[in-house]
Amino acid sequence: MTQSIATIALVVKSYDEAIAFYHDTLGFDLAEDTPLDGDKRWVVMAPAGKSGARLLLARADGPIQEAAIGNQAGGRVMFFLETDDFAGDHARMLAKGVQFLEAPRQEPYGKVAVFVDLYGNKWDLIEPQR
Structure with a gap:
């Protein structure tokens, strides 16, 4: 059996400001940005070269998740x-x-x-x- 950690969730305040930072500042690629129910999105960033785990940018949903940001x-x-x-x-x-x-x-x-x-x-x- 072969396994790997493919995606790691990172709680963020805003999809768009997080995309801008990881893309424009760190040079990551926007691998996926798919609308989900309501105003949620499946946003995945991949490091340049696309090797290793990717980041799922997960917008905080409620005060407990908001408190964990950063x-x-x-x-x-x-x-x-x-x-x-x-x-x-x-x-x-x-x-x-x-x-x-x-x-x-x-x-x-x-x-x-x-x-x-x-x-x-x-x-x-x-x-x-x-």
Whole structure:
């Protein structure tokens, strides 16, 4: 049997502002935007190159989900965006206004720097040690 984690839900305030951030700022592709019942949508973003898990942008529905926006991992890094061009991606992200919480650092597992998305969720930009 072969299994993989294909899609991860991320609770967001607004479909359109989240699409704009992930597409225009991080360079993700809009893989799917399908209307559902009412004003809900099935919105899936895929990293450039379309490898790895995709993000399902799930608009918050009610106060409990709204309270989780930006803190779904309790303040820890939640996502790991792997790249084969750390310096280039880091520079492009800085130019687009992405907020990095630290300078890039070299770890035994690779080059890494923590950044936040538009809601404050923490991400690692990482170029794994090969």
